[in-house]
Amino acid sequence: MYKKLPDIKWIIKQLLSTPSISCTSADIDQGNLDVINLLANWFESLDFHCEIQRLDKAGGAEKNKANLIATLGTGNNGLVLAGHTDTVPFDENRWQVDAFNLTEKDNRFYGLGSCDMKSFFAVIIEALKSIDLNRIKQPLIILATADEETSMSGAKAIAKHADKFALNNARYAVIGEPTNMIPVRMHKGMMMEAIQLTGSAGHSSNPALGNNALEAMHQVITELLTWRSELQNKYKNPLFQVPVPTMNFGHIHGGANPHRLSARSQPQI
Numbered sequence: 001m002y003k004k005l006p007d008i009k010w011i012i013k014q015l016l017s018t019p020s021i022s023c024t025s026a027d028i029d030q031g032n033l034d035v036i037n038l039l040a041n042w043f044e045s046l047d048f049h050c051e052i053q054r055l056d057k058a059g060g061a062e063k064n065k066a067n068l069i070a071t072l073g074t075g076n077n078g079l080v081l082a083g084h085t086d087t088v089p090f091d092e093n094r095w096q097v098d099a100f101n102l103t104e105k106d107n108r109f110y111g112l113g114s115c116d117m118k119s120f121f122a123v124i125i126e127a128l129k130s131i132d133l134n135r136i137k138q139p140l141i142i143l144a145t146a147d148e149e150t151s152m153s154g155a156k157a158i159a160k161h162a163d164k165f166a167l168n169n170a171r172y173a174v175i176g177e178p179t180n181m182i183p184v185r186m187h188k189g190m191m192m193e194a195i196q197l198t199g200s201a202g203h204s205s206n207p208a209l210g211n212n213a214l215e216a217m218h219q220v221i222t223e224l225l226t227w228r229s230e231l232q233n234k235y236k237n238p239l240f241q242v243p244v245p246t247m248n249f250g251h252i253h254g255g256a257n258p259h260r261l262s263a264r265s266q267p268q269i
Contacts, residue, residue: 005045005129009124012101014038016111022086022149024251024268031064032146035085039121039144045069046128046144052058053161055146055153067154069165070142076169078139083120083176084148087113120176141168151192188240194268195220197254201263210261217265221249222244224269 006014020032032053040050040207048070055065068085071078090099090112098105099112109119121144145154162168175187196218202210224247232244255267 003047003251005042005125008122008126009102010112011042011125012111012119015118015122016102016113017100020086020101020113021089022147022148022151023089028089029150030084032137033064033066036068036144036146037066037068039085039142042125043068043142046072046125046139047133048072051165054159065146065154067146067158068142069158070073070134070144071139071166072131072141073136073139074166075139076166077107077169078141080126080141080143080167080173081120081176082143082145082173083117084145085118085121086146086149087116087118088149104232110158115178117176117178118160123176138171141170148212152190156160186239188245194266197265199261199263199265202261206259206260211261212261213265214262217252217254217267221246221267224267 005011011073015035018034018038019030020035021030022032023027023029036052040052044050047218049072050071051068051071053069055067092099097110098216101111102114103110109115111118121142126144143158145158147153148155151220158165158167177184197213197220199211199213199216228245228247231247235245236243249267251268252266253268255262
């Protein structure tokens with residue numbers, strides 16, 4: 001019906017070859033706007049109304065990140081199909097294929113985002129090709145967000161305008177995260193925090209003249225590990241593969257040289 005749209009493999013290939021890594025490190029972090037523009041062009045070909053919601057850094061500095069809200073139809077009781085367009089960073093030395101290309105091997109697709117979760121949008125487009133969209137009686141809303149792998153800034157921006165996008169009155173939302181084709185009806189929440197420790201710099205030859213923030217970090221991490229154990233003893237849900245709350249120590253900043261007392265340290269959890 002929609003012959004001008006490319007086939008599903010070509011769409012996946014285009015999405016994978018458009019990098020959109022999210023990372024808390026600014027030197028690795030990338031924008032997702034090019035992915036959003038690709039999706040907007042394809043959904044516009046299906047007569048969706050597409051709105052690109054630009055995201056800005058604090059202070060208004062542009063960072064080439066955006067959400068896409070693509071809507072077919074108006075009114076309440078819509079169906080939401082939602083996913084994120086960013087990926088995690090990757091270690092090129094550990095990949096056996098080109099991370100930014102589509103590789104088909106042993107009846108599987110390989111590439112950064114092939115599973116989590118750029119291909120979900122290609123699946124949506126492929127499904128819509130065979131549907132007479134003029135017969136849809138209630139809205140179909142496609143959400144494509146930024147920064148799911150880090151700050152959730154994309155989802156937060158959409159949530160602020162949920163009424164505008166007719167999301168508060170939608171019937172259902174399907175999130176296209178990989179689940180081995182097993183429906184999942186609940187999901188753990190998530191938060192990320194950074195703890196800033198401030199000490200006093202000095203030379204290691206006389207530690208009494210300073211206050212080492214790295215040593216204070218050791219105490220903070222010990223307390224956090226204790227709190228994690230308390231949470232895991234208190235909260236359990238057998239419906240999850242990992243039935244207890246988790247806490248990951250993902251990134252640590254601090255120190256300058258081995259002979260200096262660190263004035264600042266920051267663990268991120």
